[in-house]
Amino acid sequence: MILYTACFLLFCLVAVIIGRYTIVKKLRVYEANFEFYIEFSNAFTDFVDSKQMGKADFQKYGWLLTKMDRMQNLLGYIGIVRYSNPMRREVFNNYPVILNEIPKLNDIYLDNNTIGSIQQALLRYNGITSEEISAIREQLNSYLKCFSEGIAQIVSGPFYVLSAFNLLSLSTVTWLINNKIYRGLSGLVVGIVWLTGFSSDFVTVLGFDPVKNYLAKQFNRDTIKNGNTRNRAVPVISLKSQIKQPLAAQPKKDSNISRTALGNDTFEVKSRPIRAVTPNNHRN
Numbered sequence: 001m002i003l004y005t006a007c008f009l010l011f012c013l014v015a016v017i018i019g020r021y022t023i024v025k026k027l028r029v030y031e032a033n034f035e036f037y038i039e040f041s042n043a044f045t046d047f048v049d050s051k052q053m054g055k056a057d058f059q060k061y062g063w064l065l066t067k068m069d070r071m072q073n074l075l076g077y078i079g080i081v082r083y084s085n086p087m088r089r090e091v092f093n094n095y096p097v098i099l100n101e102i103p104k105l106n107d108i109y110l111d112n113n114t115i116g117s118i119q120q121a122l123l124r125y126n127g128i129t130s131e132e133i134s135a136i137r138e139q140l141n142s143y144l145k146c147f148s149e150g151i152a153q154i155v156s157g158p159f160y161v162l163s164a165f166n167l168l169s170l171s172t173v174t175w176l177i178n179n180k181i182y183r184g185l186s187g188l189v190v191g192i193v194w195l196t197g198f199s200s201d202f203v204t205v206l207g208f209d210p211v212k213n214y215l216a217k218q219f220n221r222d223t224i225k226n227g228n229t230r231n232r233a234v235p236v237i238s239l240k241s242q243i244k245q246p247l248a249a250q251p252k253k254d255s256n257i258s259r260t261a262l263g264n265d266t267f268e269v270k271s272r273p274i275r276a277v278t279p280n281n282h283r284n
Contacts, residue, residue, distance in 0.1 A: 016143055019150030027204045032130050040064070040071050041122050051110055064102055072098040078124045081117070097121045152177065155185075214277055 047060040072079050075098065083095035097117050104114045139145040156177050162168040176182055 012147060015150030015152070015154060016146045017146065018139065018153050019146035022153050023136060023139050023146060027133065027140070029137060030129065030133050034133065036067075036070070037074065037122070037125060037129065040067055041126075043067075043119060044122070048110065048115060051105065061106060064105070068098045068102045072096055075121055075125055078128065081120050081121070134248050143276065152182075156182075 043060050043063055047057055047064060050057040050060070079097045081095050081097055083092045083100075084090065098121065101114045101118050104111065139149070154172070159168060159173045159176055163170050163173045
């Protein structure tokens, strides 16, 4: 039992270390993406200001053209909007903002709609990413979150092995790990492992016999409440108590003598024969 408890504690420690490493790695990726967003946003602002002042900084514009694909990928669904062109009467439901609006900055006249569309997408990314970074930093302070993330990484180990042999793509593995169903199953595994470890520690502290007796009492009590008497103990009745014993021979009693018991003493009372009363005897 002590060896099992030690192995369980070692497993929990390894899971916490793996989970913390995974969360730190994820935090660094988000922080690097946010730094790139800040650099891209500053370059966009500097170019727009220089263009409005009549001194366009085409070096900034060239940098924006080379980095706009990465920025569009970071925006994700935020950078896909619905766009309508009233002049051409065209409507696009899946319109990548950065890829289509950044080249328009090189036009002779800057369009306020173009600038506004880019700014809105960048501001939305700023708000969402800032909240995600704050949430990830809070996870680092929770050992339970680190343990849960470590269990998820351990369970997902076979998927990475299949990806290493080109049997599954890395995008598929990432989708499986981030899936809500997979996260729910990982949480279930965490709960089972945590409950098993707690039970083992509980049994180790109290001993096996007291816990066994307590569980047996609870099981019998639940069985009686549910009306299930299959496992109930049946009282054994001795057959000797059911057999009538012969009465001992008693002395013949006098019909005129009756015995009256009073406490521990017995008194004999003689009774006289009763004479029938007739009308003639009553007159005499």
